[in-house]
Amino acid sequence: MSAVMVSRKVTRKWEKLPGKNTFCCDGRVMMARQKGVFYLTLFLIIGTCALFFAFECPYLAVHLSPAVPMFAAVLFLFVVAMLLRTSFSDPGVLPRALPEEATFIEMEIEAANGSVPAGQRPPPRIRNVQINSQIVKLKYCYTCKIFRPPRASHCSICDNCVERFDHHCPWVGNCVGKRNYRYFYLFTLSLSLLTIYIFAFDIVHVVMRSVDSGFVSTLKESPGTVVEVVICFFTLWSVVGLTGFHTYLISLNQTTNEDIKGSWSGKNRLQNPYSHKNIMRNCCEVLCGPAYPSVLDRRGLLLEKPGTLAIQLASKTSGLELQIAKAKAAAFLRKQSCDDAEYSGPSSTWSSASLKERVSTVKGRSPIAKENGPTPKSKSINPTETISNSKEQDPTPKEKASALKERVSCSKEKRQSSKEQGPPPKEKASAPPLASPDDLTDTFLEKERVH
Amino acid sequence: MAETHSLQDIRQQASVAAKVFIQRDYTNGTMCQFQTKFPSELESRIDKQQFEETLRMLNNLYAEAEKLGGQSYVEGCLACLTAYTIFLCMETHYEKVLKKIAKYIQEQNDKIYAPRGLLLTDPIERGLRVVEITIFEDRSTGSGR
Numbered sequence: 226m227s228a229v230m231v232s233r234k235v236t237r238k239w240e241k242l243p244g245k246n247t248f249c250c251d252g253r254v255m256m257a258r259q260k261g262v263f264y265l266t267l268f269l270i271i272g273t274c275a276l277f278f279a280f281e282c283p284y285l286a287v288h289l290s291p292a293v294p295m296f297a298a299v300l301f302l303f304v305v306a307m308l309l310r311t312s313f314s315d316p317g318v319l320p321r322a323l324p325e326e327a328t329f330i331e332m333e334i335e336a337a338n339g340s341v342p343a344g345q346r347p348p349p350r351i352r353n354v355q356i357n358s359q360i361v362k363l364k365y366c367y368t369c370k371i372f373r374p375p376r377a378s379h380c381s382i383c384d385n386c387v388e389r390f391d392h393h394c395p396w397v398g399n400c401v402g403k404r405n406y407r408y409f410y411l412f413t414l415s416l417s418l419l420t421i422y423i424f425a426f427d428i429v430h431v432v433m434r435s436v437d438s439g440f441v442s443t444l445k446e447s448p449g450t451v452v453e454v455v456i457c458f459f460t461l462w463s464v465v466g467l468t469g470f471h472t473y474l475i476s477l478n479q480t481t482n483e484d485i486k487g488s489w490s491g492k493n494r495l496q497n498p499y500s501h502k503n504i505m506r507n508c509c510e511v512l513c514g515p516a517y518p519s520v521l522d523r524r525g526l527l528l529e530k531p532g533t534l535a536i537q538l539a540s541k542t543s544g545l546e547l548q549i550a551k552a553k554a555a556a557f558l559r560k561q562s563c564d565d566a567e568y569s570g571p572s573s574t575w576s577s578a579s580l581k582e583r584v585s586t587v588k589g590r591s592p593i594a595k596e597n598g599p600t601p602k603s604k605s606i607n608p609t610e611t612i613s614n615s616k617e618q619d620p621t622p623k624e625k626a627s628a629l630k631e632r633v634s635c636s637k638e639k640r641q642s643s644k645e646q647g648p649p650p651k652e653k654a655s656a657p658p659l660a661s662p663d664d665l666t667d668t669f670l671e672k673e674r675v676h
Numbered sequence: 677m678a679e680t681h682s683l684q685d686i687r688q689q690a691s692v693a694a695k696v697f698i699q700r701d702y703t704n705g706t707m708c709q710f711q712t713k714f715p716s717e718l719e720s721r722i723d724k725q726q727f728e729e730t731l732r733m734l735n736n737l738y739a740e741a742e743k744l745g746g747q748s749y750v751e752g753c754l755a756c757l758t759a760y761t762i763f764l765c766m767e768t769h770y771e772k773v774l775k776k777i778a779k780y781i782q783e784q785n786d787k788i789y790a791p792r793g794l795l796l797t798d799p800i801e802r803g804l805r806v807v808e809i810t811i812f813e814d815r816s817t818g819s820g821r
Binding site: 302303306307310319320322323325326329330354355356357361363371374375376388389408411498499506509510512513514515516517518520521522 | 695696697700702703704705706741742743744748749751752753755756759760761763768769770771774800801802803804805806808
């Protein structure tokens with residue numbers, strides 16, 4: 226028998242994500258499209274610190290203490306770590322609604338609004354919720370087709386809805402939201418400290434050297450100091466100011482977005498319903514709260530359409546081999562469409578070992594369910610009857626065997642994967658039973674979780 | 677032979693009749709909680725008590741994940757001191773609870789929902805926005821011949 230190799234192009238979900246983000250390192254890194262200012266930030270920080278270590282540190286380590294450059298190094302590493310963490314992480318992007326969910330919400334909206342007379346503008350799509358005795362309006366996002374959760378906002382630069390949206394920061398090249406706000410705050414705080422530190426020790430260095438060799442010659446000997454002082458001076462005002470502003474926001478549990486819009490300014494008796502009315506508790510929640518996971522499954526696998534499948538036959542194919550190849554492909558496709566239709570991953574492990582058990586359990590339950598049904602319409606799925614009744618769908622024994630093999634091996638694979646599943650394919654939710662093994666042109670998407 | 681048919685075959689032959697989406701409940705703020713109101717589409721399929729019990733359990737699990745307490749503070753401070761590099765080797769408390777939730781949903785599906793032709797989808801697969809319940813078409817005796 227010839228070996229049938231089905232080569233498939235494997236893509237990860239980040240490649241198909243809507244929105245204007247750029248991804249690096251195979252989906253591990255997520256940033257905004259414009260990264261120029263981020264590179265500038267990185268250059269300024271690394272450049273200034275490099276100058277500090279080159280010009281100031283040798284002198285200060287000897288004449289003051291070696292602790293000075295050591296602490297500077299630790300602070301520098303912390304700043305860069307926080308910057309990279311802020312820039313590269315998912316800020317809390319909300320995935321867009323799948324077609325069924327979008328339709329469901331539309332139906333609810335239409336039901337709520339009733340019929341709108343022709344020519345009249347439909348009322349704005351707003352949902353009112355009461356949060357801690359405050360009425361909050363949830364707006365509908367036409368791009369993402371969802372009602373935005375409270376405090377979420379749609380970033381037009383990244384074209385995503387972001388939870389607890391603070392602002393889009395070009396300096397870090399990313400949005401600042403629920404997931405990376407604390408890293409952003411620690412970045413600004415540590416950068417303020419680093420700037421003050423470098424500025425202070427530049428002054429100390431110049432003063433100490435000037436005592437020995439004079440002011441002008443000091444500046445000539447270490448030109449880096451001049452550059453550092455200029456950069457630090459301008460950075461100080463902006464970064465320290467920003468840190469102070471965010472400290473104020475954190476103590477009140479507000480976002481920049483809310484502050485700018487004046488959502489909780491006290492007008493119309495609107496108070497911030499998210500604040501704990503206690504500065505310490507607010508700070509603890511924002512900075513030491515739980516580390517929220519990303520709900521965007523960037524690294525999950527997507528399978529390409531079967532039209533792009535290259536079924537390569539290792540040797541000349543006889544009719545029988547072709548039939549086997551087609552049967553395998555059909556079983557494979559059937560498995561994919563099953564995944565489409567219902568569950569995925571750990572929640573769908575119908576292992577072959579427990580099949581008989583499950584079938585007998587369901588069989589046992591169906592008469593009971595019929596007796597206990599609350600309405601006359603209630604029925605339970607009777608799988609054995611379904612199987613025996615579906616004559617025209619009966620595959621050939623060879624196809625059955627290969628289909629079963631595929632399924633068992635796939636369910637084993639899925640049992641081994643322990644992480645969460647990504648969102649299901651965007652295409653049709655219901656999988657019509659495959660008509661024939663020859664039909665390889667249906668569109669399907671598969672998801673698999675990769676460790 | 678019929679009994680060794682994979683149940684995925686049965687699922688494939690049972691087409692999706694409808695989907696119900698349980699929305700988030702924001703009355704306590706931005707914490708992840710779902711509404712426990714029993715949808716009318718499920719009236720014929722499942723007991724109201726059962727459904728509410730499932731959702732209540734889910735809400736409790738999410739509340740546990742997002743709890744602001746001693747453990748989350750310690751985790752936060754420790755992570756900060758290590759410049760968050762500790763998360764490269766350690767699983768966060770939230771992720772641990774998410775695994776528990778995935779297991780719980782699978783259990784509920786196996787024991788309660790699948791025999792009634794329903795399927796719960798883990799909310800994490802929908803961005804923690806909705807609990808999606810797929811209602812499968814009922815195949816009564818005699819159909820499908």
